[in-house]
Amino acid sequence: xxxxxxxxxxxxxxxxxxxxxxxxxxxxxxxxxxxxxxxxxxxxxxxxxxxxxxxxxxxxxxxxxxxxxxxxxxxxxxxxxxxxxxxxxxxxxxxxxxxxxxxxxxxxx
Numbered sequence: 001x002x003x004x005x006x007x008x009x010x011x012x013x014x015x016x017x018x019x020x021x022x023x024x025x026x027x028x029x030x031x032x033x034x035x036x037x038x039x040x041x042x043x044x045x046x047x048x049x050x051x052x053x054x055x056x057x058x059x060x061x062x063x064x065x066x067x068x069x070x071x072x073x074x075x076x077x078x079x080x081x082x083x084x085x086x087x088x089x090x091x092x093x094x095x096x097x098x099x100x101x102x103x104x105x106x107x108x109x
Contacts, residue, residue, distance in 0.1 A: 003044070019063075031071040035078075037064045064088075 022034035044057030064087075067080040 029072075033069040033071075034065060035067050035069065037066050038062070 019038045020036060022036070024031050024033040026032075038061070040059070040061045042057070042059035044055070046055035064084055065081050066084050067078055070077050070079050
């Protein structure tokens with residue numbers, strides 16, 4: 001029996017940059033190439049002892065659109081996806097705010 005998790009990991013490795021940068025699309029004379037943060041994970045296991053012995057595996061993926069490279073009038077520019085930036089920034093702001101509150105509390109002592 002072949003190891004499915006290893007086959008999946010090998011196929012994802014060969015995808016590489018193709019999954020992060022989309023194909024350029026031209027709309028009204030403007031070329032747009034989407035950019036995303038992509039993550040994959042796979043796992044598997046087996047147990048050969050006891051009555052509850054079995055095996056299993058699983059996998060998953062995540063893709064977050066972070067923006068696009070836009071070529072307009074000969075100039076190339078990265079335009080971020082504001083919603084994704086806010087979604088990524090909210091946990092950062094929470095952690096930074098909590099850390100700042102602790103620093104201020106420590107300085108007051």
